[in-house]
Amino acid sequence: MQQHILSPNFSVDCVVFGFDFENLKVLLVERTLDDKETGKALVKDHTLAGNHVFNDEDLDEAAARVLYDLTGLENIYLEQFHTFGNPDRLTKEKDIMWLESIGLNPENRVVTTAYYSLIRLNDVKIEEKGRRLVWHPVDKPIDLAFDHKIIISLALEALRTKIRTNPIGFELLPTKFTLSQLQKLYEEIFGVTYDKRNFRKKISRMDYLVPLNEKQKGVAHKPAQLFMFSKDVYEKTKKDFFDFTV
Amino acid sequence: MQQHILSPNFSVDCVVFGFDFENLKVLLVERTLDDKETGKALVKDHTLAGNHVFNDEDLDEAAARVLYDLTGLENIYLEQFHTFGNPDRLTKEKDIMWLESIGLNPENRVVTTAYYSLIRLNDVKIEEKGRRLVWHPVDKPIDLAFDHKIIISLALEALRTKIRTNPIGFELLPTKFTLSQLQKLYEEIFGVTYDKRNFRKKISRMDYLVPLNEKQKGVAHKPAQLFMFSKDVYEKTKKDFFDFTV
DNA sequence: GCAAAAGTGTTGGGATTACACCCATGG
DNA sequence: CCATGGGTGTAATCCCAACACTTTTGC
Structure with missing residues (x-):
């Protein structure tokens, strides 16, 4: 053959x-x-x-x-x-x-x-x-x-x-990312803009987005908190009809 | 050729x-x-x-x-x-x-x-x-x-x-259908059951599901109101991020 | 009159929207 | 000290989940 x-x-x-x-x-x-x-x-x-x-x-x-x-x-x-x-x-x-x-x-x-x-x-x-x-x-x-x-x-x-x-956006981000980066990513994908406070409120309900003890470095403004996506937490807490809509 | x-x-x-x-x-x-x-x-x-x-x-x-x-x-x-x-x-x-x-x-x-x-x-x-x-x-x-x-x-x-x-479930139903039939269809597709009152409340927000001046016939119980799906109304009123989740 | 499915309302909690100002850093 | 983006709270509305009884019909 x-x-x-x-x-x-x-x-x-x-x-x-x-x-x-x-x-x-x-x-x-x-x-x-x-x-x-x-x-x-x-x-x-x-x-x-x-x-x-x-x-x-x-x-x-x-x-x-x-x-x-x-x-x-x-x-x-x-x-x-x-x-x-x-x-x-x-x-x-x-x-x-x-x-x-x-x-x-x-x-x-x-x-x-x-x-x-x-x-x-x-x-x-x-x-x-x-x-x-x-x-x-x-x-x-x-x-x-x-x-x-x-x-x-x-x-x-x-x-x-x-x-x-599905929480697949993280594949496009580095392991550690800021919430503004995440927001910008979704905005670019959908071609829209979101209100910063409302976006963050939604994020804070997602337990699998975990804040790290680490901040951005070398930026000419207040450095942002870094986050990571926890696949473990996601798998454990996801509902059957999970909706990741942002 | x-x-x-x-x-x-x-x-x-x-x-x-x-x-x-x-x-x-x-x-x-x-x-x-x-x-x-x-x-x-x-x-x-x-x-x-x-x-x-x-x-x-x-x-x-x-x-x-x-x-x-x-x-x-x-x-x-x-x-x-x-x-x-x-x-x-x-x-x-x-x-x-x-x-x-x-x-x-x-x-x-x-x-x-x-x-x-x-x-x-x-x-x-x-x-x-x-x-x-x-x-x-x-x-x-x-x-x-x-x-x-x-x-x-x-x-x-x-x-x-x-x-x-997307409102595609109507492709599986006759032109005129009852709300119980619609509910049963979604229940079968997703393998779940829904509360009748909550389901109907959700339906009543969908303007493209229009009640007809017609009732079921020949059933051994209170005959149900018939509905139809209006593609026109749907196209005119759908939002960009329309969510049809039931 | 009985079996069978139709139809209907309320309440509490959570999510969504809209909106404006102070903070920490590097240059 | 200024430019830049980071970070935060409240109120009104809407949506969701949970829950039980009455009505209309055919037989």
Whole structure:
């Protein structure tokens, strides 16, 4: 039996979210193709992290592998959210050129299963691996390959739905964080603003958000109390219909 | 270019939910394979409604087609919720036998994209099309083909998540329904019970649940007021972060 | 008249909203 | 001493959970 053949029909794409305390960002890979003769750029845009699936590999494994290959990170929060199988999804002209340039057959139907993942933005070394990576604000338009634009927008929707009832925002924050950082994160994800006092009142009811005996350092203002998320306390106290809506 | 070839690698499966005012049910297809010599049943269990995807067909179209072929119904509520691509998902012995018996190669990897759909149970004529269909209570164990058991349990989870914030329960009810029927539906979906008065108080805040000038007929007790769901009112009055949790 | 489900109100506690000022630090 | 973000309280309203009895119909 053959091993480790990349299946021509199945792929996975990862919408990698990160938070720099300012904006919710998406990790994109630069894609360029230059005309061999003129040197002019034929294709210059961005793609999601993605790849075909090995024949003996589960989809979840493939997504984790793609992420590992790109960032060197393991045990990342990954959530499958949608599969895109439109028969025309690879038929834009620049996509055809690009597929041909890397030796793939654009006639070949590829169905991609999309995941979103949440990582601590600073854990990624942007320079690594020869591939040009960029963190791009999720709400700022950018030229994208294939159907990756719609994939990102569905990923954001899926993240919003999930984070309302599950404490997954902490995957985007350092272990120790301030309440203002947490608030800003939720504001960025939902594109809204919250009242500081009301937000904190809500937080104070969540026993799994535990204050540390530690304060922010080196800031030019009153240093903030640091908090951490206790998964233990969360698991023990969560109700059946737990609502994390902020 | 070839047209309408069933792709050997992609399939869709539909978890069809129905409600008979007693239980939440799933529509299953009987699967039998008898030994040609002895006549003894080699395989006797149930499968989801599913099929391979045509080469020129989107996944959503394939799911709608599968549903149409089985029930004759169109414009059904359909929601993609997960894609199952475990390389071992077709390797149980009875599944191999069955695949071979219908001329499919069990070595062939099939990734299936799963949908759940909500239909008015009485709209389906169980007898049609020569295929044996059964409505089976979603929480009662039954012997299922492939990985269909896990597909159903994820479908139920996805339905629960969706119905908390979207008024989709009405897809499972007749146009005119009573509040007790609505309550029972939510109780069955979530496996809980609600207080009648509190449930009704919540309902009375929902302007899109409109009482009709009509009552139940032919029941051996006080006949109930009939209600309908107004999509118009819902669309006009829904808030951004609308919460339909019951 | 009886069985069966429909329909209805109150109370206490907790959550949500709206809103404005003083505090600690680094530069 | 000033700029910056950290941190806090109250009142009004709304929502939630808990709880039991009367009404209308068919038989």
